[in-house]
Amino acid sequence: MVKFNSEYTHADVTPKSYWLNRRKLMMGGAGAVLASPFAGSVLGKAFPSPIASPYSTDQEPHSFEDITTYNNFYEFGTRKGDPAKHAHNLTTEPWSVKIDGLCDNPGEYSVHELIEKYSVEERIYRLRCVEAWSMVVPWIGFELGKLIEDSLPDSKAKFVAFETLVRPEEMVGQRSGFLDWPYREGLRLDEAMNPLTILSVGLYGELMPNQNGAPIRLVVPWKYGFKSIKSIVKITFTEEMPPTTWNDQNSREYGFYSNVNPNVSHPRWSQAAERVIGTGLFAKKIPTLMFNGYEEHVAHLYEGMDLAENY
Numbered sequence: 665m666v667k668f669n670s671e672y673t674h675a676d677v678t679p680k681s682y683w684l685n686r687r688k689l690m691m692g693g694a695g696a697v698l699a700s701p702f703a704g705s706v707l708g709k710a711f712p713s714p715i716a717s718p719y720s721t722d723q724e725p726h727s728f729e730d731i732t733t734y735n736n737f738y739e740f741g742t743r744k745g746d747p748a749k750h751a752h753n754l755t756t757e758p759w760s761v762k763i764d765g766l767c768d769n770p771g772e773y774s775v776h777e778l779i780e781k782y783s784v785e786e787r788i789y790r791l792r793c794v795e796a797w798s799m800v801v802p803w804i805g806f807e808l809g810k811l812i813e814d815s816l817p818d819s820k821a822k823f824v825a826f827e828t829l830v831r832p833e834e835m836v837g838q839r840s841g842f843l844d845w846p847y848r849e850g851l852r853l854d855e856a857m858n859p860l861t862i863l864s865v866g867l868y869g870e871l872m873p874n875q876n877g878a879p880i881r882l883v884v885p886w887k888y889g890f891k892s893i894k895s896i897v898k899i900t901f902t903e904e905m906p907p908t909t910w911n912d913q914n915s916r917e918y919g920f921y922s923n924v925n926p927n928v929s930h931p932r933w934s935q936a937a938e939r940v941i942g943t944g945l946f947a948k949k950i951p952t953l954m955f956n957g958y959e960e961h962v963a964h965l966y967e968g969m970d971l972a973e974n975y
């Protein structure tokens with residue numbers, strides 16, 4: 665069922681041995697040392713032997729091809745194949761992320777600086793789109809919480825807002841007004857600090873493919889995919905709940921929280937089950953799990969909240 669990426673056949677390492685290695689690492693519990701990502705590894709990969717995170721699911725990742733050809737990235741068009749067709753036009757170097765708002769240590773960092781500073785690891789997470797499909801992705805990233813701690817948010821900061829680049833010359837979808845650009849997302853500060861929340865800079869050991877949100881994107885595995893904003897240029901600490909793209913576009917269909925919840929239907933379709941990408945349009949759907957299966961790590965964040973009300 666799982667297809668391995670054909671582009672992943674380096675002369676000296678087969679996909680199979682890569683995964684066997686990873687499994688060995690996980691079982692041995694020992695973290696492999698990550699070579700400097702830009703130092704030119706033997707394998708020619710950006711992240712040749714990433715540390716395997718205990719937060720990873722043990723499900724098999726989807727193929728590189730599935731992950732990079734079936735995308736949502738409206739800056740490059742509204743169809744699933746559009747990002748793979750058009751995202752190569754995006755210049756991702758140089759790139760910096762600005763940290764501002766209610767914090768004592770604002771700043772602006774290049775993606776290289778962030779990768780050097782924070783320990784990058786592999787996080788294999790399920791991604792569940794609000795359109796009721798899912799896939800499993802071997803992300804490379806670091807915990808957003810570490811960057812937040814270093815930014816010293818002040819006591820008034822309650823939320824974190826994110827913004828994607830606006831560059832219509834390179835992002836063909838931004839030449840239309842389909843969404844109100846920039847794409848915006850937000851998290852409550854405690855959600856952003858949860859160790860599951862990562863900023864991702866790659867997948868399958870490589871730097872992030874453009875269609876997946878190069879050079880740096882958010883991944884929040886217990887929320888619907890649209891919360892995981894791509895190609896981030898700004899992170900802002902706020903007191904008020906920040907506006908978010910899909911909530912602005914249609915607040916009846918998309919709430920701020922957007923936690924994966926099989927018991928709360930989208931107004932136009934059920935969220936109780938999902939189609940696993942790559943298994944075919946007519947394959948049987950699988951049941952969707954509360955918080956996308958990450959309940960033990962995040963349920964406490966919503967204690968006392970009505971999750972049908974706060975969708």
Ligand SMILES: Nc1nc2c(c(=O)[nH]1)N[C@H]1C(S)=C(S)[C@@H](COP(=O)(O)O)O[C@H]1N2
Pocket residue numbers: 731734735736737738739791792793794828847875876877888889890891892893894895
């Ligand atoms: N900037 C931006 N980020 C975005 C989107 C988008 O259109 N623009 N789409 C979101 C949606 S709906 C999903 S499901 C995921 C898809 O991520 P993937 O293409 O890497 O699977 O990206 C999210 N992040």
Ligand SMILES: [Mo]
Pocket residue numbers: 736792793794795888889890
């Ligand atoms: Mo999505």
